[in-house]
Amino acid sequence: MALSSQVEGVVRGWCPDAWRPMMAGDGLLVRVKPHLGRVSVAQAIGLCEAALTYGNGLLDLTRRANFQLRGVDHLQWPALLERLQALDLVDDDAEREGRRNLLVAPEWQTDDDTVRIASELYGRLHDLPRLPGKIGFVIDAGPAPALICEPGDFRIERACSGRLMLRADGRSEGVELTDGTEVDALLALARWFVDSGGLQARRMARHSAALPDWAIGDVRSAQPLRSMLPGERTGGTAYGLPFGRVEASTLMNVMERPGVTGLRLTPWRVILVEGAAGIDIPGLSTDPAEPLLRVDACPGKPACSQASVVTRELARRIAPLVRGRLHVSGCAKGCASSQPADVMLTGRDGRYDLAFNARADAEPLFRGMDSADIPGRLGAF
Ligand code: SF4
Structure with missing residues (x-):
């Protein structure tokens, strides 16, 4: 398989999938787009095994309710692709896989x-x-x-x-x-x-x-539902994923529990584990008030080559100090969220810029801060 041409042909801003992975700072990024945003128990376990074997052992949940594997060695990409196809998580036709961009109502x-x-x-x-x-x-x-x-x-x-x-x-x-x-x-x-x-x-x-x-019409959408919050739901339990990330080994343990029948992905950093009741998942939360669920943070340094700062470690320390939404971005591109955040920290030249009620590319109020200076500046918020 001509993997080098596939990978080298990728440019920034590309929407990667399993056939056309994207090169990131920590290796290839491979996106998996399950049918109807759902994986069966067997598919989930297979995907977790793939993340542990070929990736960095983590699964990232995207804003389009897909999973991403990161840190894949390009020499192992063909074997990963084959594994994902065998699990029926990737179309055998690369063209059709590229067009398969559907977000469906998760429930x-x-x-x-x-x-x-x-x-x-x-x-x-x-x-x-x-x-x-x-x-x-x-x-x-x-x-x-x-x-x-x-x-x-x-x-x-x-x-x-x-x-x-x-x-x-x-x-x-x-x-x-x-x-x-x-x-x-x-x-x-x-x-x-x-x-x-x-x-x-x-x-x-x-x-x-x-x-x-x-x-052209004058028809309006019906009153929308609230996005799914962590907690008990009909048919299962919704778990919040801090930074949209879950350890593959943790998820695999959950999927092997009796009564669990599948997994639904949502665009809200929440997964719905079908059939789960009263299962505690380490690192995930069923508390809608959990501060980390109000945080957006891209992978930052060293995972992304455009980042000059770490993001998620800082976000964990700062989150309890922030009342509203916090966004920590490795650079002004703001991949984790395009919406304004109450507290916005953007990396630039190895330091942080701080803005309030702003997007990652906004003009900052405080520039070039060390991470230790940030808590003292939050009083201005
Ligand atoms: S916001 Fe910048 S640093 Fe963060 S993932 Fe996007 S490009 Fe990389």
């Missing part, structure tokens, strides 16, 4: 609209035009929208009327759809995006062209 039921639409879209991925790598679809067709605040370019949502609607990201309203036409509408919107020059804008929210008449 779907086997026979509901989310499953029906997502399953049809999985089967029609080859009908899509070639789209920018970061483009994604959101299938949010439960009784009420669960993913309103999550990014995704072409969206199916529950409307106020109770029907399903199509909405282009960046537009506050959409059009109601007739049952069974949802995937046709998504494909048509994707084709329109390309034909109307969307490839230059790269994302739907940035594409300012007027929508076609058939996609």
Whole structure:
């Protein structure tokens, strides 16, 4: 397998997957996109074994409800890919895998609209035009929208009327759809995006062209649900992952417990362990008030070559001192969150800049601080 050309062909800003991993400071980053955001017990155990064998022994949960393995040696990538394919976690077709960017409402039921639409879209991925790598679809067709605040370019949502609607990201309203036409509408919107020059804008929210008449409507999404918090849920227990990360060995132990039937991934740094009741998982939390669950922090130094500072160690020390959201970013790119944080620490030239109610690339209030100086500056918040 021509792995070197695959890896060398990768550029920054690429949306990596298992066929096209991204080179990071700590080795290859391989993203795994489970069908419907769920893994069975066997798949979860296999994935944990793969992270322990080929990666750094950790699994990162992404904002699109995928898992990432990090620290993969490029010489071992083909064996990892083969393992993931055997687990049915990666499509055998690299092209289809690249297009398989669906975020689904995590608490779907086997026979509901989310499953029906997502399953049809999985089967029609080859009908899509070639789209920018970061483009994604959101299938949010439960009784009420669960993913309103999550990014995704072409969206199916529950409307106020109770029907399903199509909405282009960046537009506050959409059009109601007739049952069974949802995937046709998504494909048509994707084709329109390309034909109307969307490839230059790269994302739907940035594409300012007027929508076609058939996609313009005045229908609003229904009142959204709150995002899933850690704690007991119907059918299982939701666990918060500090920094969106879990040790593979820990997760493997959980998946081997009697009664556990699978794992649902969410975009909220929360996993839902199906069938789990009263299981304590070391390092994970079922307490919605846990300070670390209010923290965003990218891997930082040394994992990312663009980082000049450590991030997560500092975030652990600072989190109990911060009332609202804390974001510690290794550089101004702010990969961990694009939203303003109450306390924003951004690495620059080996030191930290501090801003309040700001994004990672904001003008700081205090510049060039040592980590020891930061607690004293939080009083200004
Ligand atoms: S924000 Fe963090 S992960 Fe993203 S490029 Fe900067 S240092 Fe790397």
